[in-house]
Amino acid sequence: MTPKIVAPAQPSDTVTAIEEAARDLLAEGGLEALSMRGVAARVGVSATAIYNYFENKQALVKRVVSQGFERFTGYLRGAIVDLPVGSAERLKALGEAYIRFALENREYFRVIFASHAETPQDIEELPEGGGYELFRQTVVDAMEAGTIREADPDLVVLYLWTHVHGLVTLLLTCEPDARCEHTGKRLSAPELFTRFSEFVLYGLRPEGVSRAETGSVAAS
Amino acid sequence: MTPKIVAPAQPSDTVTAIEEAARDLLAEGGLEALSMRGVAARVGVSATAIYNYFENKQALVKRVVSQGFERFTGYLRGAIVDLPVGSAERLKALGEAYIRFALENREYFRVIFASHAETPQDIEELPEGGGYELFRQTVVDAMEAGTIREADPDLVVLYLWTHVHGLVTLLLTCEPDARCEHTGKRLSAPELFTRFSEFVLYGLRPEGVSRAETGSVAAS
C-alpha cells in the first residue's frame, strides 16, 4: 500500500469513474441527460461528492469534452497514419474520418462543438491543440507534393475544414443517413463526401472558361 | 372536447405576445434563457397560462424557431431579389446573406439549427420549405446562365449549403469575428467568404493539371 504521493499527477479512482459516467451519459442522451445526480448515481456516490473534484457542472462537461476532443484527434491521426504523406488519399481519409467520427459519436461531437467557447481561453485549449495542426500539416504536405495547388495553408485548411464540418453539422441536424437530397436519391454521407471532393478539386466554374475570364466580371 | 392546442386562424393577442417574449428571450440569452416562467412574466400572465396555447416548452420553441426560419428565408430572398438572375453576384449575395444573418442572429440561428429534428416530420416542415427551394433555384439559374458548370443541382446546392453552413457554424463555435486564422491574420467572415469563393470556383487542383490526370491516381 504505497500512499499516493501526489494527488493531481495521477487521478483518483473516483474522479475517473465520474468522468466515465459523465462521458457515457453524454454519449447516450446528450447534454440534458448528463445531470450531476445521474452521474453520481452511476458512480455510487452522492451528487455533491462530485464537487470535490469539479467546480461545477460546466467544469465537468468541459473536462469530458476535452477528453473527447483528444479521442477525436487520435481517431483522425490513426485514420491517416498509414497513408502516403502528401497524397490525395491521405487528405481524403482525413475528411472521411472526420465525418465518420462525428456520425458515430453524435452526441459527443455535438457537445464538443456546442461548447459556446465563452472565454477566449476555451477556444485556445480545445480545438486548436492537436486537431488543427494535424489538419494543417496534412494540407501542407499535399501542397508540397503537388496534390493541391499552392495557397495560404491556413486559408486552405479553414476551407476544407469548413466543408467537412458543414457537411457533418448539416447531417447531424437533418438526418443520420443524409436524406438531404430531396429528389429521392438519398446519398449516404461518405457518398456525398466523395461527390463533393470532385467539386473541391475542380471547382464549379464552367468547363471551357479560363481563370482570367470569369474573374469578377460575371455580372452583365 | 380537446382544448385547441394549435393557434387559431387569427392568433389572439396573448399568443403573439407569448411568441414575441419567447423570441426576445431566445435572442438575448439562448435556449436556457427561455423559461416558461420568464416568458410568462414578460407577457404578464402566469406560467401555466402558456399551456393554453402551447402543449409544452418544446412546442413553443418549435413555433419560435419556425417563425425565425421564415424570417431567415425572407432575409435571404430580400438579399438577392435585386441582383440579376443567374449572375455570380446573386449566388455570392445569397451566401453572404446566409452568413450575415447567422452572425447577426447568433442565438436564433443556433437554435434553428440545433433543433435535433427528432421526428422526421420536423425536418420536412422546417428547413426544406422555402429555404432550400430558394437556394436551389438560384443555383439552377446560375447553371443555365453559364455562371457555374452543369451538374446535379441538388448536389451543388448541398455542396454550397455545406460550405456556407460550415463556415457559419465554425465561426459561431469559435469566435464572433473569425479569428480562426491562427497566424494573426484574423480575417473577418465576409473576407473569408470572398477568399473561399475563389476556391469554390476554381478548385484546389494544382495549376497545370487537367481533369483527367488527377482523377484518382494521386497516390504514389
Next chain:
DNA sequence: CGGCCAGGTTAACGCTGTTAATATAACACT
C-alpha cells in the same frame, strides 16, 4: 494525543417544466 484535511454525507434553497384542481368571464340554448 491533538489537529488537520480530503472525501463523503444529508438538508435545503431556488430554479426548472409540468400537472391538477379551481375560479371567472363570456357565450349559446331552452
Next chain:
DNA sequence: AGTGTTATATTAACAGCGTTAACCTGGCCG
C-alpha cells in the same frame, strides 16, 4: 332568466435540476 359549455386564467404542488451549507468520518502528521 337560468343553465351548461368553453376559453382563459389562476394557485398549489410535484419531481427534477445545479448548487451551497453544515456536518461527519477516517487516515495522516507532528
